[in-house]
Amino acid sequence: MTTTRKPPWKRPSPPSASRPTALTDKQKTAARQRAEQAGRRYPNLVDNMWAARQPE
Template identity: 55%
Template sequence: MRKTTTPPWKKPNPKGKKGQPLSTSQKEAARQRAEENGRAYPNLVDNMWAKTLPRGE
């Protein structure tokens, strides 16, 4: 059975780890996923999903 975990929006930011912003292709993928799910713009979960995609410029 799956363990219950804290949702990402309730977790503190990682300390000392500065991430890179999403690339243009990752942003477009997040926008497309949000649109397919009836949202006007990407949410945190869409952006986290897009971050796992390859970083093509």
């Protein structure tokens, strides 16, 4: 049986994430491209989280 996970906006922040880190220009571009492919005007939280996990 699979477990369902809460969406990111309903999860508490991890304790080590006291200061958010800014995305690099390359990561921002990747997030924008992903949003555009999905038909959105600008990246949402999920696009930015995906881009943050990508190698710089």
